[in-house]
Amino acid sequence: MVNIRDLDPSASPLDYYGSELRRLREDAGLKQGQLGEIVFCTASLVGQVETARKVPTRDFSERVDAALGTGGVFSRLAGLVLRSQLPTWFQAYAEMEAKAAYISTFQAQLVYGLLQTPEYARALLGVDRPRQVDELVAARMERQRILEREHPPALWVVLAEAVLHQQVGGHEVMRDQLAHLLGFLESSWVQVQVLPFSVGQHTGMLGSFTLLRFDDDPDLIYEEGYAQGHMTANPAVIRERSVGYARLQAAALSPERSAALIARVVEERYGHRPGPDERAMA
Template sequence: MPNIRELDPGASPLNFYGSELRRLRLAAQLTLDELGAKVYCTGSLIGQIETARKVPTREFTERIDTALGTDGTLMRVWELVMRSQLPGWFRPYAELEAKATHIYSFEAQVVPGLLQTPEYARATLGVMQQKRLVERVAARLERQRILDREEPPVFWAVIGEAALHQQIGGPKAMRGQLAHLLSFRDHDWVQIQVMPFTAGAHAGLPGSFKILRFEKDPDIVYDEAYGPGHMTANPQEVKGRSLRYDHLRAAALSVEDSAELIARVMEDRYAEQA
C-alpha cells in the first residue's frame, strides 16, 4: 500500500476525500480498525479509501459522517467524487441536468439513464469497458436522485419499443428493468411513453436526444453520440428539437397504453422461469 503521506489532496476529488477522511479519523484518535468497527467495515477498506485506491459509497460516507460527528463534511465531498466518476465530456451536461426544471428525453434503443436499474446500468456501461465499472454505475445511479428531491424536475421520456425487447443483462435484469418503469405509473413528475414499432417512420429516426429547460436560463439541447455528445443553447436548434419532440409525443402511445405494453412485454418475453 502506498505511503498515505504521499497522497496529494489537490490531485482529484477522490484524493481530497481520502485525505479528509484520514484527517478526521486522526482528529478523533481512532485507528483504522477502531473506525471500521464503528461503521461495520474492515480497517483495510478504510485504508484503501484513505489512499484513494477505492471509491466510497454513499452509505459508507453517511455512516462515517455520523460516527465522526462531521455534520455532513464528507458527504459534501462525496458528491464531488461521484461527479468525477462521470466521463469528463459528460460532466457539463450532468451538472445542467441537476439544475433543470424540465427534462425531455428520447431514447431509441435503451432505457434512459435516469430510469435504469443497477443491473441494467451495469450491463450497458460494461459493454466495451469493465474498468471502474462499479464506480461508473454508482455515478449513474446517483444522477437519479434528482427524481427523489422534494421538488424534482418534470421528466418526460419517450422510449423506442426496441428498448423493451433488446435483452440487456439477461431476462431477470430485463424483467426488473421493465418492472421499474412500471413503478412510475402513478408518479406525478415522471411520464413514460413508448414509440411502438407500428408507428413506422417518426421524428426520432435521426437519433436520441434530450432537452433541458430551466427556470431562468436558456433551454439546452443534448444530442447523443458514440463518444462525446453535442450540447447547444442555439435558439434555432432548440426550437427545431422542441418541435421534433412534440411530434414524438404525438406519435407515441399514451402514458396509459405505454404502461400496458411494457407490462405485456414483461410477462410475454421475460416471464419468470420455473
C-alpha cells in the same frame, strides 16, 4: 501503498475526500481498523479510500459522518466524488441535468439513465469499462437522486419500443427494469411513453436526444454520439428538436397504454406479468 501524505488534496475530489477522511479519523484517535468496525467495513477498505484507490459510496459516507460526527461533510463530498467518476465529456451534462426544471428525452436504444436499475446500468457499463463498473454504477445512481428531491424536475421520457426488446443483462434484469418503469405510472413528476413500431419512420430515427429547460437559464439540448455526446444552446437547433419532440410525444402511446404495452412485453418476452405490489415505487 501510496502514502496519503504524498497525495495532493487539490488534485481531485477523490484525493480531497481521502485526505480529509484520514485527517478526521486521526483527529478522532481511531485506527483504520477501529473506524472500519464502527462503519461495518474492513480496515483495508478504509485505507483504500484514504489513499484514493477506492471510490467511496454514499452509504459508506453517511456511516463515516455518523461515526466521526462530521455533520454530513462526507455525504456532501460523496456527490462530487461520484460525479468525478463520470466521463469527463459527460460531467458538464450531468451538472446541467441536476439543475434542470424540465427534462424531456427520447431514447432510441436504452432506458434513460435516470430510470435505470443498478443491475441494468451494471450490464451496460460493464461492457466497455469492466474494471470501473462499481464506480460507474454508483455515479449513475447518484445522478438519480435528483428525482428524490422535495421539488424534483419534471421528467418526460419517450422510449422507442425497441428499448423494451433489446435485452440488457438477461431476462431477470430486463424484467426488473421494465417493472421499475411501470412503477412511475402513478408519479406526478415522471411520465413514460412508448413509441410503438407501428409508427414507422419518425424524427427520432436520427438518434437519442434530451432537452433541458431551466427556470432562469437558456434551454439546452444534448445529443448522443458513439464516442461522446454534444450539448448546445443554439436556438435554431433547440427549436427544431423541440418540434421534433412534440411530434414524438403525439405519435407515442399514452402513459397508460404505454404501461400496458410494457407489461405485455414483460409477460410475453420475459416470462412474467408484474403485479402492482411488484412494481418499483417512483
